[in-house]
């Protein structure tokens with residue numbers, strides 16, 4: 426099917442474009458980019474005043490299938506992704522069963538075939554996430570795993586982490602590390618500090634993150650393997666990243682909107698919507714993390730979309746599971762709080778949400794707008810005013826700390842392989858038919 430997007434602001438860091446252009450889509454690919462493209466008989470959409478960006482990619486989501494379909498399924502998670510402006514998501518391995526075998530990887534890819542967006546599985550590093558036995562990373566990679574992670578916990582053994590990093594060199598994959606020293610964090614429910622002591626809640630010290638980040642950066646140096654630090658939250662981790670960058674190690678990092686926009690002060694309400702792992706940190710940490718984004722030490726934004734059922738989150742702050750629902754709020758939050766407030770440019774946001782994640786995943790034809798590339802597109806309206814409403818989520822779960830936030834700037838459409846994945850009725854905004 427052919428489609429012409431007319432007069433959008435085409436913004437693509439990879440091809441150094443930021444101009445008002447037409448985009449012609451044919452058979453799932455971009456077939457032409459240019460001013461006033463003539464294509465008689467083609468469906469035309471007026472994209473004037475909209476930004477047309479290469480499709481956004483989220484390297485870090487939890488879709489809960491197989492095993493916890495009451496929280497989310499691949500289908501509902503993918504719909505939430507499309508509504509949030511994403512065209513590709515990578516789903517973590519902490520499902521039930523764990524994605525530690527080619528069979529589970531293939532099951533996920535089978536379900537992904539009918540999903541609204543591209544879903545790429547990240548398999549676990551260790552069997553059953555137990556940190557004892559290394560999976561067959563070659564077999565998992567052949568089955569379609571795009572990376573490896575024991576996310577939800579760190580790879581427990583240094584020896585296993587070393588082996589996994591060595592394997593990544595052969596497989597052109599990466600290890601995504603959830604940096605948390607269990608022995609220090611066990612039993613903790615929020616950031617360790619003055620507030621956790623005042624509230625009488627057990628804390629998780631920043632050191633729990635920093636120790637594993639330091640260990641793994643040392644192992645990245647030892648092996649030459651590719652390490653990606655998940656959801657960085659602590660000031661000390663930023664300093665470690667800076668040093669890794671100085672040494673030119675193959676270390677990249679991600680940050681979430683919630684760690685950039687909220688502090689542990691929010692936990693004073695004991696509202697489980699603010700309970701997440703790693704925990705919301707103190708003001709100095711948030712300042713350092715924002716500085717790291719500006720400095721380029723943080724390579725990508727991710728959501729760490731972690732849906733949980735309402736009754737589970739209602740258990741109270743100490744009992745409720747860790748996790749924040751992120752897919753439908755991330756882009757509006759980052760547009761409003763980072764781009765509109767000039768912490769970063771719009772072009773930097775697009776680079777961090779599309780160009781760079783596509784490069785980290787080695788996805789040819791994604792993260793770029795040029796003839797021949799996949800027609801995965803995210804359309805943004807920088808002036809759209811929205812109010813976060815958890816009841817309107819396409820996700821099965823509602824656990825967001827951002828309910829009621831008024832934001833300016835939002836995704837208005839997502840095209841996946843030339844198909845309109847969002848809006849769900851298939852009409853693009855500004856349709857001129």
Ligand code: DOR
Pocket residue numbers: 487519576577578603700701702703731732746747748749
């Ligand atoms: O808050 C979190 N929730 N952090 C994690 O690392 C795992 C995730 C989950 O799976 O719920």
